[in-house]
Amino acid sequence: MNEHLLAAEGIVAGYDKKVIIDGIDLVIPSNKISVIIGANGCGKSTLLKTFARLIKPTSGDIVLDGKQISSYPSKSLAQKLGLLPQSPVVPEGITVFDLICRGRFPYRTMMKGMNKADFEAVEEAMEIMGITELANRSVDELSGGQRQRVWIALALAQQTDILLLDEPTTFLDIAYQVEILDLLTKLNQERGTTIVMVLHDINLSARYADYLFAVAKGELIVQGTPQEIISSELMKEVFSLDCQVIEDPVAGSPLIVPIGKYHQAT
Amino acid sequence: MKIRKKLVLFIAILAAILFCVLLSLAWGSRSIPFAEIIDILTGKGGDSFNVDVVRTRIPRTIFGILAGAALGVSGALMQSITRNPIADPSILGVNTGASLFVVCGIAFFNINLPQQYIWFALVGGSLTSAFVYAVASIGGEGATPLKLALSGAAVSMAFGSLVSTVMLPKSNVMDDFRFWQVGSIGGAGWDDIKIIVPYLLFGFVIAICLVPSLNSLALGDEMATSLGVNTKLTRGLGALAGVLLCGATTALAGPIGFVGLMIPHFMRSLFGPDLKYIMPMSAFGGACLLVISDVMGRLAGSPGELEVGIVTAFLGAPVFIMVARKAKVKSL
Amino acid sequence: MMSNKNAFIWEGYQKRRRRVAVITTVLIILIALCAVVMMTFGNTVYSLDTVFRVLKGEEIKGATFTIKTLRLPRLLVGLLSGLAFGVAGNTFQTLLRNDLASPDIIGVTSGSSAAAVFCILILHMSGTAVSVISLLAGLLVAGVIYFLSFGKGFSKGRLILIGIGAQAMLNAVTSFVLLKGSEYDVPTALRWMNGSLNGVKLDRVPGLLVTVVTMTIAIVMLGRYLQILQLGDDSAITLGVKVQVAYIGLIFASVFLIAFATSVSGPIASVAFLSGPIASRLIGKGRVNTLPAGLVGALLVLASDLIGQFALGTRYPVGVITGILGAPYMLFLLVRMNKKGESVS
Numbered sequence: 001m002n003e004h005l006l007a008a009e010g011i012v013a014g015y016d017k018k019v020i021i022d023g024i025d026l027v028i029p030s031n032k033i034s035v036i037i038g039a040n041g042c043g044k045s046t047l048l049k050t051f052a053r054l055i056k057p058t059s060g061d062i063v064l065d066g067k068q069i070s071s072y073p074s075k076s077l078a079q080k081l082g083l084l085p086q087s088p089v090v091p092e093g094i095t096v097f098d099l100i101c102r103g104r105f106p107y108r109t110m111m112k113g114m115n116k117a118d119f120e121a122v123e124e125a126m127e128i129m130g131i132t133e134l135a136n137r138s139v140d141e142l143s144g145g146q147r148q149r150v151w152i153a154l155a156l157a158q159q160t161d162i163l164l165l166d167e168p169t170t171f172l173d174i175a176y177q178v179e180i181l182d183l184l185t186k187l188n189q190e191r192g193t194t195i196v197m198v199l200h201d202i203n204l205s206a207r208y209a210d211y212l213f214a215v216a217k218g219e220l221i222v223q224g225t226p227q228e229i230i231s232s233e234l235m236k237e238v239f240s241l242d243c244q245v246i247e248d249p250v251a252g253s254p255l256i257v258p259i260g261k262y263h264q265a266t
Numbered sequence: 267m268k269i270r271k272k273l274v275l276f277i278a279i280l281a282a283i284l285f286c287v288l289l290s291l292a293w294g295s296r297s298i299p300f301a302e303i304i305d306i307l308t309g310k311g312g313d314s315f316n317v318d319v320v321r322t323r324i325p326r327t328i329f330g331i332l333a334g335a336a337l338g339v340s341g342a343l344m345q346s347i348t349r350n351p352i353a354d355p356s357i358l359g360v361n362t363g364a365s366l367f368v369v370c371g372i373a374f375f376n377i378n379l380p381q382q383y384i385w386f387a388l389v390g391g392s393l394t395s396a397f398v399y400a401v402a403s404i405g406g407e408g409a410t411p412l413k414l415a416l417s418g419a420a421v422s423m424a425f426g427s428l429v430s431t432v433m434l435p436k437s438n439v440m441d442d443f444r445f446w447q448v449g450s451i452g453g454a455g456w457d458d459i460k461i462i463v464p465y466l467l468f469g470f471v472i473a474i475c476l477v478p479s480l481n482s483l484a485l486g487d488e489m490a491t492s493l494g495v496n497t498k499l500t501r502g503l504g505a506l507a508g509v510l511l512c513g514a515t516t517a518l519a520g521p522i523g524f525v526g527l528m529i530p531h532f533m534r535s536l537f538g539p540d541l542k543y544i545m546p547m548s549a550f551g552g553a554c555l556l557v558i559s560d561v562m563g564r565l566a567g568s569p570g571e572l573e574v575g576i577v578t579a580f581l582g583a584p585v586f587i588m589v590a591r592k593a594k595v596k597s598l
Numbered sequence: 599m600m601s602n603k604n605a606f607i608w609e610g611y612q613k614r615r616r617r618v619a620v621i622t623t624v625l626i627i628l629i630a631l632c633a634v635v636m637m638t639f640g641n642t643v644y645s646l647d648t649v650f651r652v653l654k655g656e657e658i659k660g661a662t663f664t665i666k667t668l669r670l671p672r673l674l675v676g677l678l679s680g681l682a683f684g685v686a687g688n689t690f691q692t693l694l695r696n697d698l699a700s701p702d703i704i705g706v707t708s709g710s711s712a713a714a715v716f717c718i719l720i721l722h723m724s725g726t727a728v729s730v731i732s733l734l735a736g737l738l739v740a741g742v743i744y745f746l747s748f749g750k751g752f753s754k755g756r757l758i759l760i761g762i763g764a765q766a767m768l769n770a771v772t773s774f775v776l777l778k779g780s781e782y783d784v785p786t787a788l789r790w791m792n793g794s795l796n797g798v799k800l801d802r803v804p805g806l807l808v809t810v811v812t813m814t815i816a817i818v819m820l821g822r823y824l825q826i827l828q829l830g831d832d833s834a835i836t837l838g839v840k841v842q843v844a845y846i847g848l849i850f851a852s853v854f855l856i857a858f859a860t861s862v863s864g865p866i867a868s869v870a871f872l873s874g875p876i877a878s879r880l881i882g883k884g885r886v887n888t889l890p891a892g893l894v895g896a897l898l899v900l901a902s903d904l905i906g907q908f909a910l911g912t913r914y915p916v917g918v919i920t921g922i923l924g925a926p927y928m929l930f931l932l933v934r935m936n937k938k939g940e941s942v943s
Contacts, residue, residue, distance in 0.1 A: 427792070
């Protein structure tokens, strides 16, 4: 279980001169599951993308183990930090196995084929995600949930200690959402992988996250464990939502219940 | 917009046409001073050789005005019935379809009369544009600009090759066809004008009558139907008039692209979205554009002539690109 | 390599690799067959023995001229141009993740062709200088349509649409140049609009050969990046690909191929567009088929040229035949794409 220090130091970032993140400092807890929450357009995806170096901050730095991520060679950073983008592209007709093999790119050198370590990594990734039997199937034929597992397997084959995921459960049915989050928990517990993700659903975030970062209007409002920070005041501040917070009868984590105009809080 | 401003614009366009006509009579491989042209036109005489030159330039210019007006209106019609900003007869394949049919007619049926050209071109143009539109409409979101452009490009590619296949073995066809294929009004005479006028008149009348229905169609099929418009009939008549105008022109002048794309866009930016103005103004604008393009072709090509179809493609493609740039990503 | 219980995965992997090898071999054999037919058939039929003796340098009356001056350059230029168009088209299509984004649809080939015809007919240049200028023109067109397609946000749909517009404009330029060069006879026009192998000379072969070999090797080496770029730019960055560098390198190499081939044989219609999709249909999709696509391109050009020369009574230039082949496939592709409801953007 390797420990890593991943931190944002005063980052400002955005698109085309429009500032979306305005000065965020945070440290990602190593070997834990962290979830970034916030309303649409608050900058949570942008924050994740700056961690994954998809967006260059206009000022401030993302620092990994004491070095700016921009100073790492591309491939060696890719061996430490993996990302599952929100909408990756599936090449038409590719098989599951061939697709996951592409996750080994950071380890391969010019003109060399796949070696033993590469195959083992791919095999293990498929094993963990429970998709070994699908290996020779075409990715096009798979269901949404299976497809998402293939993409996570690709990120696993990359063998990084840190894994970033941008809304890995969007477009999935509720059953698949839980399945994917369970798999990520397993990954975190068995391998100690540091997981950072953006999730839409507050209640699932509260259940699966060890640590939460709440973002609003490009700034970090509060951080801490779900028990520490989730409250009706925070929901009001971050989502402009009136709600009541109760205890999740299954996991014991905080559970929010929206109130709305036509109902009364108890 | 105020009526007065529209009136001023209208007068400006008329003046522009007049100016283009003068240029068309004056410029070419032999240039004649404006003053002398006025003299010749008013019968005060002039250099006898110049009189002859001007006399041959008159039918060509009139033909240019008619063809340009037809192409402009045809474009405005196509754009409104498809509700698609890039629908131009040349993109819908009317030109290439007409070319293919005319070439086949020349090669296999020995047609050689302008009347026959027109009928072959009309059949070819309407079949092809219907086919292109049908291919582009398959699938959920209907005929988007991109799908329309691609279907048109595919069909043009196919027909272009077929035209070459038909033409190559027959050197006599090649000669007849050579200049026709790129679009030229250089050879137009009074006879051509007499032949084409009835078709064009018919097309213009339908176009004008359709204006109110087409204005409603712009709000979407459902809205138009609830406003009492028979959308199928409107589309059918609109397509008929569009093909008639463009096909007849193509039959005699060859394929001239992009006039129908450029002019309605330009008129829309001047007069707003009401077809009551766009339709007639597209006729005037088209006339203006075609005549001036013809003059440019004469100047750029000297000592020979550059066919007007090449000039309009060169001028029109940037407009096409501009329209593509302005479109929202989603509506492509 | 793999643990035994997962042997089936290994088998599947090997099977796919074998398929690549088999198809590649078959393509090479077919190309060789076409080459043999091209060298032996014609107005006079020569035996293979005669052909080899001539190629070894023996002087045989009649045969030496026909084979060395007429047939050999035709064969070599066809082979190399086909390879070039196939590889370049496939690279464009893979990079832009769209079969329609082929250089002969989005105007890059027309740009090279317009430049070449201008240099040859107006400036009376010849040889490598023409190729270099058409390279610059091709790069310029590629760059311009790329920058223009950032309207309100970049989209590939917009890029293709703008490319079609650019194509129309550049074809107008070619027509203009043909007219100005007083060369508007149909064969010359067809050469620069559709592509032709008629009358190609042996002295153009070495330059083309060097380009095709070096650039194809470059693209094959960059093929690993191409594979990763297929997954989308975000994934590629995460996996450690320097996306900008890879894009620029691949586009540059492809335009290089297209420009050199176009300046010799003209823009042989649809070959760039057809080769990649045919290769991936043969080999299995989801791979980067640089070499097979090149081979398919070469085969298309040689076979179409044979058809054009011998099968139809009249001698047609190769581009007319490939043009006719390309159009139905393009329609098929459109219909399929439209049915699936895929948006091109």
